[in-house]
Amino acid sequence: MKKTLLYCLAIGLWSCSTGTTDQTNSALPMDELAERYVKTVLQLGQYNSDVVDAYYGPEEWKPTTTPLDTLPAYALLNELSAIQQELAKQDTAGLNEMDKRRILMLQKQVLATATKIELMDGRKLSFDEEAKLLYDAQPPHQQQAYYDSLLQEIDSMLPGKGTVADRWANYRAKFEIPKSKLDTVFQAAIQEARKRTLAHYKLPKNENFKVEFVTDKPWSGYNYYKGNGYSLIQINTDFPIYMERAIDLACHEGYPGHHVFNALLEQELVNKRGWKEFSVYPLFSPQSLIAEGSANYGIEVAFPEQERIQFEKEVLFPLAGLNAAEADRYYTLLEKIGKLNFAGNEAARMYLDGKISREQAADWIVKYNFYEKDKALQRTQFIDRYRSYVINYNLGQQLVRQHIEMHGGTADNPEKRWELFGELLSKPNTASTLK
Structure with a gap:
């Protein structure tokens, strides 16, 4: 199931739980999605100290509970999938360039976070696959x-x-x-x-x-x-x-x-x-x-x-x-x-x-x-x-x-x-x- 979630996140089939893409309902506000994303990243950071390089947002968004003994990979991936699903619903018609950039950037950041969860949970990716999913870039090869x-x-x-x-x-x-x-x-x-x-x-x-x-x-x-x-x-x-x-x-x-x-x-x-x-x-x-x-x-x-x-x-x-x-x-x-x-x-x-x-x-x-x-x-x-x-x-x-x-x-x-x-x-x- 975890592989399916990451696959859906990567290719844009955001409604993973139902297998459909539902864009008929209005999307949640971007600020709400931003808050959910930040909290998810901070929660993930409890399991790997390198994940969060910097945080200077609201103090109350930091996790207040003790981390579980094992990484709650499935729960975190489900939350990211839900966020990505809402991002796909955003109506970009009439948005200025900066607002469109915001949506696209958050989509790519969410995908990278999901990929990191998969890696922490034991999934194996090649160097090139990992680089593409984490950094949105294709590494060049030289002989x-x-x-x-x-x-x-x-x-x-x-x-x-x-x-x-x-x-x-x-x-x-x-x-x-x-x-x-x-x-x-x-x-x-x-x-x-x-x-x-x-x-x-x-x-x-x-x-x-x-x-x-x-x-x-x-x-x-x-x-x-x-x-x-x-x-x-x-x-x-x-x-x-x-x-x-x-x-x-x-x-x-x-x-x-x-x-x-x-x-x-x-x-x-x-x-x-x-x-x-x-x-x-x-x-x-x-x-x-x-x-x-x-x-x-x-x-x-x-x-x-x-x-x-x-x-x-x-x-x-x-x-x-x-x-x-x-x-x-x-x-x-x-x-x-x-x-x-x-x-x-x-x-x-x-x-x-x-x-x-x-x-x-x-x-x-x-x-x-x-x-x-x-x-x-x-x-x-x-x-x-x-x-x-x-x-x-x-x-x-x-x-x-x-x-x-x-x-x-x-x-x-x-x-x-x-x-x-x-x-x-x-x-x-x-x-x-x-x-």
Whole structure:
């Protein structure tokens, strides 16, 4: 029966219980459906701490009962099916674009939540099936030969002897930020990113953030949005942090990335429009592809290539006590290596689909993403925990870039790029609607 419910949710046959589609009765108000959806997501979050990434809605909507010993999958799926059934009844004739977006976005978020319940309840999906249902996106495939050709190109650019990964590690060591300088460098990077963002966007007056350095995490950085314009940003120091990561993390986790994305959604959709479904952020949902993709693309929005290199040479390198003489060459290599990013998705796909072992997945990540072996094994722990979520970073960035540039937000038109990027962050968007 559970499989039938998810099937119905996926293909749009919302009246699963009767096998018919009844759209003759008027639909329930969207605000009522939003409340039911939020409460369902919060209830699901009691069984998996990763499900609810952020919540800043009414306190009384939080669950007040003790979670059951086992996940009430059938009851939760039935509720989501009922919500989806009501969403299908909504009369879209005469609605403006934003209201239509609202309905479509909630439909896709409901489907993703149902999929997550199924996965938590033991259902097996392939990597690609899971990604499509959770994130509304179709992951691309690349042959191994493609990545091998990129390796050959990078091989010719690196000094020394040995594997490409070893030579890159040796070369990169000179760009490691000393731990004693991390806070100073990161604070300078995030304050500059904030200044550049505030020059284009009006954020809540009280927006703010706190930075913490932590260890023993499966990720390199995380933004915990607390609501009311406030974020806790954590940076993992288990492994070396290199110069480029200062701006990467400052923008991705802060400005104009996750912190700004969440603040604008809260300001524009929750506070101004009263769309309470956006007061909860379910991590395993289409919202995450936009969140991660925009956070990565936002780096180049805030710091176009030459401006970034100049700022790092003049400000961050001196603060870190590092020599900036090789900065240009370093960033040329980073650009080439960045093209290998999707190789990590292939490792996750093969590993989660049971085609390779954890050890083989780590070896693939060492070879094509130049991770040290212990960090590559840590990356497999991230894959275990977050699964197909990995597509959101690179595929999300690709889709966001294509959307912005298609509408005129190219590198030679930075003001238009900021404008379109701000619109993207302030409206309901999902992968299939980015056109």
